Structures are given as structure tokens and as C-alpha cells.
Amino acid sequence: MEARHCCRAFLTCDSSCMTTSTETVTGADRKGSAIRGANGHPMHEVAAFRNVSKHFGAVKAVSGSSFTLHPGETVAFLGPNGAGKSTSIDMLLGLKDPSEGQVTLFGGTPRQAIMDGRVGVMLQSGGLLPEVTVRELVGFSCKVHPRGYAVDDVLKTAQIQDLADRRVDRLSGGQEQRVRFALATSGDSDLIVLDEPTTGMDVNARQAFWSVMKAQADAGRTILFATHYLEEADAIADRVLVMHKGRLIADGTAAEIKARAGQRRISFDLHPQDGGDASLLNALPAITALDVSGSTVRISTSDADATMAAVYRAGLYPRGLEVTGVGLEQAFITITAEATAAEGN
Amino acid sequence: MSSLIRLEVLRVLRNRRYLFFTVIFPVMMFFFYASTNFGTTTFNGVTPKTYYMVSMATFGTVGAALNTAMRIALERKSGWTRQLRLTALPGWAYVLSKVAAAGAVTLPAVLAVFAAGMAEGVHFPVTTWLGMGLAVWAGGFVFSAAGVALGYAAAPDTVQPITMVSYMGLAFLGGSWFPLSGGLKSVGQYTPVYLYNELAKYPVNGVSVGASQVIGLAAYLAAFAALAAWLYQRDRKAV
Numbered sequence: 284m285e286a287r288h289c290c291r292a293f294l295t296c297d298s299s300c301m302t303t304s305t306e307t308v309t310g311a312d313r314k315g316s317a318i319r320g321a322n323g324h325p326m327h328e329v330a331a332f333r334n335v336s337k338h339f340g341a342v343k344a345v346s347g348s349s350f351t352l353h354p355g356e357t358v359a360f361l362g363p364n365g366a367g368k369s370t371s372i373d374m375l376l377g378l379k380d381p382s383e384g385q386v387t388l389f390g391g392t393p394r395q396a397i398m399d400g401r402v403g404v405m406l407q408s409g410g411l412l413p414e415v416t417v418r419e420l421v422g423f424s425c426k427v428h429p430r431g432y433a434v435d436d437v438l439k440t441a442q443i444q445d446l447a448d449r450r451v452d453r454l455s456g457g458q459e460q461r462v463r464f465a466l467a468t469s470g471d472s473d474l475i476v477l478d479e480p481t482t483g484m485d486v487n488a489r490q491a492f493w494s495v496m497k498a499q500a501d502a503g504r505t506i507l508f509a510t511h512y513l514e515e516a517d518a519i520a521d522r523v524l525v526m527h528k529g530r531l532i533a534d535g536t537a538a539e540i541k542a543r544a545g546q547r548r549i550s551f552d553l554h555p556q557d558g559g560d561a562s563l564l565n566a567l568p569a570i571t572a573l574d575v576s577g578s579t580v581r582i583s584t585s586d587a588d589a590t591m592a593a594v595y596r597a598g599l600y601p602r603g604l605e606v607t608g609v610g611l612e613q614a615f616i617t618i619t620a621e622a623t624a625a626e627g628n
Numbered sequence: 629m630s631s632l633i634r635l636e637v638l639r640v641l642r643n644r645r646y647l648f649f650t651v652i653f654p655v656m657m658f659f660f661y662a663s664t665n666f667g668t669t670t671f672n673g674v675t676p677k678t679y680y681m682v683s684m685a686t687f688g689t690v691g692a693a694l695n696t697a698m699r700i701a702l703e704r705k706s707g708w709t710r711q712l713r714l715t716a717l718p719g720w721a722y723v724l725s726k727v728a729a730a731g732a733v734t735l736p737a738v739l740a741v742f743a744a745g746m747a748e749g750v751h752f753p754v755t756t757w758l759g760m761g762l763a764v765w766a767g768g769f770v771f772s773a774a775g776v777a778l779g780y781a782a783a784p785d786t787v788q789p790i791t792m793v794s795y796m797g798l799a800f801l802g803g804s805w806f807p808l809s810g811g812l813k814s815v816g817q818y819t820p821v822y823l824y825n826e827l828a829k830y831p832v833n834g835v836s837v838g839a840s841q842v843i844g845l846a847a848y849l850a851a852f853a854a855l856a857a858w859l860y861q862r863d864r865k866a867v
Binding site: 376378397398399400402404406408409410411412413414415419420422423424426427428429466 | 631632635638639642643703705706707708710711713714715716717
């Protein structure tokens with residue numbers, strides 16, 4: 284993204300100036316601190332929440348939330364209904380103002396980012412205009428986007444060429460979602476925000492949707508999507524933000540979040556002819572649960588590497604070893620339960 | 629901006645309800661009145677045919693303008709207004725496009741009723757036709773403003789009855805169905821459709837319009853526009 288802006292500026296330079304500035308900018312960019320927006324926020328952040336809260340009367344929808352999105356990330360916004368995801372997205376897009384704290388997009392206000400055509404948005408439901416054809420609606424969206432694409436290209440990317448002449452009010456739920464997706468990708472946006480994009484899609488449609496979405500991520504765009512399908516966050520996102528009761532309770536890769544919630548399962552068999560003292564299992568590090576039935580050993584551990592190293596050091600010979608991660612779903616339940624418990628204390 | 633107006637005009641013209649209430653119904657009503665024998669009476673100095681031609685043209689125009697209310701209320705509910713706020717279009721572009729589209733789609737209604745009038749033997753110099761057309765068209769913006777205000781004031785499930793009742797009530801008090809007299813006139817003459825009908829007949833010879841009527845209509849425009857602006861701001865904060 285920076286590179287593109289730089290190139291624009293260089294078009295007016297002569298060759299010597301070009302060489303020098305390229306070096307300067309690239310160097311600064313690597314350090315990631317020298318380039319700053321008009322209000323002093325680093326330009327390499329796509330979006331930032333700084334201690335953001337939003338309350339409606341006595342209800343705190345979001346409290347003290349802080350995070351930064353970086354260019355090229357695909358980020359899942361995960362949480363049950365009522366966790367504050369939608370309110371956070373509304374604030375991110377400037378549809379709602381935070382009660383406290385600060386929200387910036389590309390170092391400026393959300394509105395400015397939208398005016399500059401840097402943000403494409405796919406709303407969860409509605410947002411479509413009846414009495415027009417798909418081509419007319421998408422064409423309109425392309426036209427008002429400051430960096431809009433040709434309508435045919437957008438229809439093709441969203442794989443809805445066959446719907447182009449259909450009336451928007453006569454589409455099925457899944458087809459509507461694809462039109463919404465087309466609206467979100469009607470221009471050269473740097474950030475694409477999707478609010479529960481696959482709601483109402485069947486499994487095939489969801490897979491098709493995410494493969495199209497992946498192409499957007501591969502093109503270098505930053506993607507933020509809200510979802511309550513954990514497997515989607517697990518499969519697609521390289522970073523997961525977990526919201527629960529208005530608080531951001533976890534922020535990391537899906538693997539980190541699973542690790543934080545505990546975990547991995549190890550299972551293996553111990554055969555008597557291999558020797559070794561099975562009672563040593565009780566002394567293994569990092570284990571959270573141990574189950575020995577017959578020759579089969581099942582262990583839950585917060586550090587599979589340390590546990591397994593200790594198994595070998597103890598002179599045991601595990602056969603049929605399997606180490607599996609727990610699903611994000613289990614991790615999610617663990618983390619939200621922890622958060623609820625912490626709140627109770 | 630212009631693409632949004634174009635989209636709006638397309639949508640309204642495709643809407644059968646629009647076609648019926650603003651074009652077909654007024655034309656039908658005009659033919660109905662035109663076939664009635666009023667003898668040699670004149671209504672406020674114009675022939676009955678002229679009277680009804682003008683009042684049916686304004687009736688269609690008010691219908692088109694108030695129809696805006698239903699569209700805005702529905703589009704607020706459906707999230708279209710939200711989607712628009714996520715485009716680079718300025719916020720007021722939506723309201724402006726509604727008013728502009730209402731102004732554009734009013735023309736077929738006016739032309740249809742005037743054509744019906746000509747077919748029924750109403751004839752005027754070209755300048756009078758143009759003057760009347762212009763007055764009907766320009767006056768329609770008063771009701772576009774009212775439509776915008778109503779669209780932001782009412783919920784989607786109540787906007788339709790409210791709009792229809794206001795529409796019919798204003799047309800009745802405005803003398804669109806028959807010339808007002810007596811007590812009805814003492815009330816009706818201050819209502820916006822009445823002033824609008826008077827203004828629209830101004831270009832006809834022998835009809836006089838006082839400055840007070842023009843000022844009255846302008847005051848309605850200012851009031852509706854201010855109300856619309858306030859309700860629009862309130863809506864943006866609430867979303």
C-alpha cells in the first residue's frame with residue numbers, strides 16, 4: 284500500500300531523485316516508524332482502536348478495547364451474539380462514535396478513509412436496493428467508489444455474471460450475499476470489512492465464498508470479518524480477536540488461542556516389553572490431565588513439546604504417538620468461561 | 629451523485645404503484661370530472677375542466693412527492709441508507725437524490741394530465757401551458773420536503789397509512805376534489821395543497837394570486853425542509 288503511494292509521488296521525480304527516495308522510504312518503511320499520518324499515527328496501521336468504549340445508557344456494549352490491524356492481515360472477529368462485534372464494526376466504520384477512546388483508519392478518521400475509497404464493506408443483512416438489477420446496483424457501487432473497478436470485472440470476481448440482469452429483490456439469500464460481496468469489492472479498497480458474511484449460506488456456498496475471499500487477501504488487502512463460525516476463523520484468519528461481553532479477551536493466531544485455552548492432547552501406547560516405569564507419567568511437566576487405561580495413555584498438556592521431551596527422558600517408549608490440537612471451538616469455550624469467571628471475582 | 633439520481637429515477641419509473649397513483653389515477657379522475665356536466669358554472673374564474681386538470685396534475689405531483697416518505701422509511705429499515713453511508717457519497721446526497729428523483733418523475737404525471745386536458749378541449753397559449761407546468765413542477769418540491777420529513781419521522785410499518793391519510797386529507801382540504809366554500813374554505817385555504825392549486829392556476833388569464841399565497845407556500849417549504857433536516861440529523865445519530 285505504501286509502495287503504491289510512493290510510486291505515484293515518484294512519477295514526477297527524475298531518475299536520481301527516484302533512487303534516493305526509494306531507499307529512504309523503503310528503509311523507513313522497514314523500521315515501520317518513520318512514516319506518519321497527518322495526526323501522528325503510524326501510516327502502516329490499517330485500523331486502530333485505542334482504549335475504545337461505547338455505552339448506550341447504562342449498557343456497556345464495548346469496554347476498553349484496543350487493537351491494531353496491520354496491512355495484509357486477515358483477521359477474524361469472533362464472539363457470540365451480543366459480544367460487541369457489531370458495535371465495534373460500526374465504530375470502526377464511523378457509523379457510531381465511541382463514547383471514550385479513539386478509532387482511526389489509515390491514521391485518519393473512518394469517514395476520511397471511506398471518502399478516499401480505502402474501505403469496502405459487506406453488511407450482514409439488508410443494504411440492497413430493490414427494483415434495480417444486479418448490474419445496475421453493482422455498477423452504481425463501482426461508480427461512486429473513488430477507485431472503482433469496471434462493473435464486469437467486479438461481477439466476474441464475485442462470480443455473479445449469471446445474475447447480472449436479475450432484479451435484486453428476486454434473489455435467494457445466498458445470491459444476495461454474493462451481491463453484497465460484490466458491493467464490498469467494487470473498488471480498489473485496502474481494507475475489506477465483512478460482518479458475518481456467510482450467514483445463511485450452505486456449506487458449498489461458504490467454501491466458494493472463502494475461496495473468492497482468499498483471492499482478495501492474496502492481492503494484499505487487509506480483511507476483517509466478524510463471524511461466529513469458529514471453523515471459519517480457524518481456517519481462514521491469520522489472526523483472531525475474541526470478544527466477549529464487550530471486552531476483547533484474546534488476540535492472537537488461532538493456534539495461540541488454542542494453546543492459551545489449553546491445548547493439546549497426546550495419546551500413545553506403552554507396551555510392557557518396551558520396559559520403563561509408567562508411574563513416571565505422573566511427574567510429567569505441563570500436563571493438565573492424565574488418563575491411563577490398560578496400555579493406552581491420554582494426556583492433556585499446555586506444552587506438548589515439554590511433555591513429550593520428558594516422556595522420552597524418562598526412558599519410556601511411546602508407540603502410536605498422536606499429538607492433536609483441541610479445536611478452536613473448545614478453546615473459545617474455555618476462554619470465554621475464564622473471562623466470565625474472572626468477571627465474577 | 630448523478631448516478632444515484634439516475635438509479636432513483638429508474639426505480640420509481642419501474643414501480644407500478646407510482647405509475648398508478650401519480651399518472652393513471654389522476655388522468656382517470658380528470659376524465660371522470662371532464663365528463664360531468666357542470667353547465668356554465670366557473671370555479672374561481674376558470675372552467676371546471678381547467679380547474680380539474682390543474683388539481684389532478686397537482687394531485688399526481690403530491691402523490692409522487694409523498695411517495696418518497698415510504699421509500700425512505702423502507703430503505704432506512706432495509707439498511708440501504710447505512711450502506712450508502714459507507715460510500716464516498718456525502719450524507720445529504722441520499723436526500724437530495726430523493727428530492728431530485730421526485731422532481732424528475734413528476735414530469736410524466738404533469739404531462740399526462742395536461743395531455744388529457746388538451747384531448748378534452750382545454751386550450752391555452754403556449755406560455756400559459758409552460759407557466760402552469762412550471763408552477764406545478766416547482767410547487768411539488770414543497771411536498772418532496774414533506775415526504776423526506778415523513779420518511780424520517782415514521783416507522784416503516786406506519787408510514788404507509790400516515791402517508792395515505794395525509795395525502796387524501798390534504799387533497800380534500802386543498803380543493804382538489806371540488807371547489808371549497810364556507811367553513812371548509814376558511815380552514816382549507818391555509819393548507820399547502822390549496823395554496824399549491826392556486827399557484828398552479830396563476831398563469832391562466834383572469835386568475836389572481838396574492839403575494840400572501842406565494843409566501844404561504846414558501847413558508848411551508850421552509851418549515852418542511854427544516855423539519856426534514858432535523859429528522860435526518862436525528863436519524864444519523866441514532867443509527
